[in-house]
Amino acid sequence: MTTTLTGFSADELSALRADFPILSRSTRSGNPLVYLDSGATSQKPFAVLNAEREFYSTRNAAVHRGAHQLAEEATDDFEAARAGIGRFVGVPAHEVVFTKNATESLNLVAHAFSTSTVYAARGTAPDGQRVDPRFVLAEGDEILVTEAEHHANLVPWQELCARTGAVLRWIPVTDDGVLDTASLASLVTQRTKVVAFAHASNVLGGIAPVTQIAAAARSVGALVVLDACQSVPHLPVDLPSLGVDLAAFSGHKMLGPSGIGVLWGSAELLDAMPPFLTGGSMIELVRMDRSTFAPAPQKFEAGVPMTAQAVGLHAAVDYLTELGMDRVEAHERSLTARLLDELAELPWVRVLGPLDADHRVGLVSFVVQDVHAHDVGQLLDDEGVAVRVGHHCAWPLHRRFGVAATTRVSFGPYNQDSDIDAVLRGLHRAHDLFA
Amino acid sequence: MDLYQQLIIEHSKRPHGEGLRAPFGAESHHVNPTCGDEITLRVQLDGENVADVSYDAMGCSISRASASVLHDLVVGQSVTEVGELRDAVQHMLTSRGEDPGDEEVLGDAVAFAGVAKYPARVKCALLSWSALADALLRVA
Numbered sequence: 001m002t003t004t005l006t007g008f009s010a011d012e013l014s015a016l017r018a019d020f021p022i023l024s025r026s027t028r029s030g031n032p033l034v035y036l037d038s039g040a041t042s043q044k045p046f047a048v049l050n051a052e053r054e055f056y057s058t059r060n061a062a063v064h065r066g067a068h069q070l071a072e073e074a075t076d077d078f079e080a081a082r083a084g085i086g087r088f089v090g091v092p093a094h095e096v097v098f099t100k101n102a103t104e105s106l107n108l109v110a111h112a113f114s115t116s117t118v119y120a121a122r123g124t125a126p127d128g129q130r131v132d133p134r135f136v137l138a139e140g141d142e143i144l145v146t147e148a149e150h151h152a153n154l155v156p157w158q159e160l161c162a163r164t165g166a167v168l169r170w171i172p173v174t175d176d177g178v179l180d181t182a183s184l185a186s187l188v189t190q191r192t193k194v195v196a197f198a199h200a201s202n203v204l205g206g207i208a209p210v211t212q213i214a215a216a217a218r219s220v221g222a223l224v225v226l227d228a229c230q231s232v233p234h235l236p237v238d239l240p241s242l243g244v245d246l247a248a249f250s251g252h253k254m255l256g257p258s259g260i261g262v263l264w265g266s267a268e269l270l271d272a273m274p275p276f277l278t279g280g281s282m283i284e285l286v287r288m289d290r291s292t293f294a295p296a297p298q299k300f301e302a303g304v305p306m307t308a309q310a311v312g313l314h315a316a317v318d319y320l321t322e323l324g325m326d327r328v329e330a331h332e333r334s335l336t337a338r339l340l341d342e343l344a345e346l347p348w349v350r351v352l353g354p355l356d357a358d359h360r361v362g363l364v365s366f367v368v369q370d371v372h373a374h375d376v377g378q379l380l381d382d383e384g385v386a387v388r389v390g391h392h393c394a395w396p397l398h399r400r401f402g403v404a405a406t407t408r409v410s411f412g413p414y415n416q417d418s419d420i421d422a423v424l425r426g427l428h429r430a431h432d433l434f435a
Numbered sequence: 436m437d438l439y440q441q442l443i444i445e446h447s448k449r450p451h452g453e454g455l456r457a458p459f460g461a462e463s464h465h466v467n468p469t470c471g472d473e474i475t476l477r478v479q480l481d482g483e484n485v486a487d488v489s490y491d492a493m494g495c496s497i498s499r500a501s502a503s504v505l506h507d508l509v510v511g512q513s514v515t516e517v518g519e520l521r522d523a524v525q526h527m528l529t530s531r532g533e534d535p536g537d538e539e540v541l542g543d544a545v546a547f548a549g550v551a552k553y554p555a556r557v558k559c560a561l562l563s564w565s566a567l568a569d570a571l572l573r574v575a
Contacts, residue, residue, distance in 0.1 A: 029436070374470055374495035374559060375439075382436045390470040404471045404493050433439060434448070434496065 007331025008323075008413075016323070017414050019045040031384030034422045039202055039230060039363045039410030040388050041252045044316075048255060051315035052308045062304045064281055078307045081314035082297070085262060088317040089228075089247075090238035095270065097263040097297040098305055102229045103152040105248035105263035106196075108300060109225055110156040112273040113137055113194070114163045119274070128284070128292040132272035134193075134223055139165035142191040144222070146171040146179055146208075147400055148201045151393040153227040157196060166193070171213075173400055177204045177353035184216045192222040199231035199242075203394045203408065204353030205336075205360040207231070214243035223269075229253055233412075234332055234361045236325040239264055255320060255412075256313035260306045270296035277302040323413055332362030332411045339364050339409060339420050348431055352401060362411035365392070368427060371434040373405035379433070380407075380426035387423070437549040438556070439496070442504075446543075447496035452506030456489035461573035465566040467558050472498050476566040478574055483513045488567065495559050497550060502563035504543045514571060520544075521564050528557050 008016060017023050020043045025033050035043055055077060061070035063078045083093035099105045116135035119125040143157050147170050161168045169187055172180045179197075188195065195217035200207050210226065217224045226247040231237050233254035239247050246269065251260040265273070275282055275293055279302040284292040293299045320328065337357035343349045348369040354360055368376050377389035388408040391398045398404065409423055459477035466473050472494030479487040488509055492502045509517045524544050527536040532552045536545040550560045 372495035374472075374497070374556070378436075378438060378553070378556065395471060398471065404473070433444065 007327055007334050013331075013414075013416055017416070019047065019319075020414050021046065021049075023414060027381070027384040029382045029384055031382075031422075034383070034385040034419045036409045036411065036415065036419060036423065037386045037388050038233075038253070038412035038415075039392075039408060041258065042233060042255050042412050043414065044255055044257070044312075045319055047319045048257065048312045048315045052257060052312045055308050055311040060308070063307050064298070064305075074307055077311050077314075078305065081310035084314045085310075085317050086264075088321065089232060089249075089264065090240055091264050092267075094297060095264055095267050097265070097270065097300045098310060099248075099261040099263055099300070100259060100306070101252070101261035102227065102248040102250040103156075103261070105261050106153055106225070106227065107156045108263055108276040109246055109248075109273075110160040111276045113160055115274040115276075117164050125274070126292070127290055129274060130272070134221075135273060137164040137166045137193055140191060141166045141193045142169050142189060143167070144169050144171065144187055144192050144195045144217075146197045147173045148179065148204055148206075148394065148397050149196075149198060150202050150227065150229070151395070152229075153196055153198060153225075154396070157194070167191075171197070173204070173397065177401075178206050178359075179208055179213075181209055181212060184213065188216045188220055188222070190220055192217065192220050194225060195222050196225035196227070198227040198229070199237070199247075200234070200361040201353065201394075201397075202230050202363070203365045203392050203397055203406065205363045205365070206354045207235075207359060207361060210242045210244065218243070230361055230363070233320075235329045245269055251309060251313040251316065254313075254316055256316035257309040260309035260313050263300070265296075267296065270300070273300075275299050275302070279303055281305070320413075328413045331413060332415070333357050333360070335411050335415055335417070335420065336360055336362045336364060338417065339423070342420060342424055346427065346431075348435060349427065352406060362415075363408060364410075365406040365408040367403050367406055368430055369435065371430045373407045375434060376407045376427065376430045379430040380423065383422050383426040383429075385419075385422050385426055438553060440546040440549065442543060442546040443496060443500040446500035446503040450492070450499055450503035450506075452488060452490070452503065452510070453492070454489055455491050456487060459487070459489065461570045463566045463569035463573065465562055465569065467494070467498070467562055469558070470495070472559065472562060474498070474502060474562055474566050476502070476563060476570055478567065478570040480514070480574055483515075485509050485512055485514065485517060490563065490566075492563065494562065495556075497547070497556055497559040498562045501544075501547060501560045504546070505563045505567060508542050508544060509567065517567070517571065521568055524564055525561060527551060528560050 059073040061074040063075040086096040119131045120136040214224045224244040226244040228249040232249040246265040252258040282302040351366045373389040459479045462477045474492040476490040527534045536548045538545045
């Protein structure tokens with residue numbers, strides 16, 4: 001997968017950086033901020049900040065209720081956001097469910113299984129709802145994840161197993177930090193009902209062989225759930241072409257506001273899933289003893305939704321589209337390639353995951369010999385550099401590699417070559433001080 | 436940067452009293468879930484006094500140095516004195532820099548005063564002290 005595309009020119013990058021006000025601040029050390037923690041959350045351009053402000057200043061109202069002009073305009077903005085965000089990942093508006101974040105999206109899916117399983121066991125479902133066998137688990141059915149999952153795509157499945165008697169299995173990670181796809185043949189069985197995995201690992205950076213895993217899952221009729229948190233913000237992603245059934249991603253990691261995430265599923269599949277959170281907005285008809293529900297996506301959006309955040313995320317995907325996701329990918333990949341090259345020169349640094357930037361998204365986790373990640377992070381902080389240290393919500397993966405914590409550099413479209421220089425200065429200081 | 440005092444670096448590289456020893460009166464295991472740091476700590480009393488603190492710590496320089504200094508400070512002290520010392524350490528660490536610490540009271544633990552200005556690291560310095568308090572409760 002060699003790309004001939006280039007990233008941004010110096011002038012383009014300089015103009016892009018000027019769109020992010022936070023990048024001009026300095027830190028307590030007196031050094032300018034070097035933000036390399038976009039894998040945790042991205043920074044926001046003026047376009048997003050202004051869109052939210054404009055919405056609150058001129059059109060704010062509770063959507064999908066009320067007959068006044070503001071309510072209509074706010075609803076139009078909210079639904080336009082749904083369409084725009086859907087377009088960004090190649091799906092129609094009515095297949096986009098807004099959630100609080102990707103974690104909620106994944107919990108929503110896990111709960112569709114347990115709720116359906118309970119309905120099936122009782123032999124009855126609420127009015128107008130059918131129990132779809134794809135979401136019914138029997139004792140001993142299997143849920144397959146990977147050893148590299150973020151806790152958000154692991155703990156909900158553990159809990160689902162605890163509620164239903166299903167068994168959790170996982171695709172191991174090799175010593176080279178890639179998924180051991182050779183194990184698929186033995187791990188995907190007639191009992192497998194769900195295969196859930198990350199499109200790109202938030203620690204290893206490696207891009208999963210999505211179509212291969214999805215094909216294996218489909219061959220036994222299992223549903224495929226993709227955690228796309230680390231791919232959608234960094235690569236061009238066309239969800240329907242990946243062969244997955246459901247996908248989750250978070251707005252705040254893709255230049256958008258916090259408080260909004262997305263669940264995508266085909267209309268047919270969303271229709272087969274029971275609701276997760278219930279209450280206002282998601283109903284069709286309510287009586288004292290029972291209720292019927294609105295069609296998806298409204299069925300999954302109880303309560304007054306995060307309208308300004310949807311408007312902000314809409315502005316974020318427009319901004320990314322304007323940059324060009326292929327160029328964002330190329331830019332971040334060139335930074336990743338240089339960082340990997342520089343780290344390879346340091347015998348006291350061990351990188352986790354693939355060593356070739358072509359097989360990665362723009363993040364690199366590593367261990368500095370004899371220096372704990374917290375201390376590495378502290379010395380980088382003293383250079384003004386913000387990185388993530390710890391287990392990055394992937395504790396089992398860290399155990400797998402026998403490390404308590406790693407340091408993670410993760411890029412966004414706004415990062416520049418000199419950011420890597422700052423990282424290297426901090427790493428040398430950490431090595432000199434502790435080693 | 437006033438965080439990494441020479442004393443902290445020294446203790447983190449060559450921790451005092453490290454390793455788990457028997458006999459012991461009680462053991463506790465504390466984890467810092469944000470970073471995955473762990474400590475297993477054992478305490479052995481001789482009457483009212485701490486006869487030994489032994490530990491197995493996996494973590495950053497601050498948490499390992501803190502356990503090492505703790506060992507030096509508390510062995511031979513009465514349980515009451517250890518409780519007062521721990522309160523003084525906690526007060527300094529959680530003061531955001533307002534309480535510089537009294538060397539008369541804190542001894543070498545005063546080297547951790549700089550940690551108070553880095554809220555993300557306060558837990559690292561407190562991990563062994565929390566584990567000790569827990570173990571002392573169990574032994575009582």
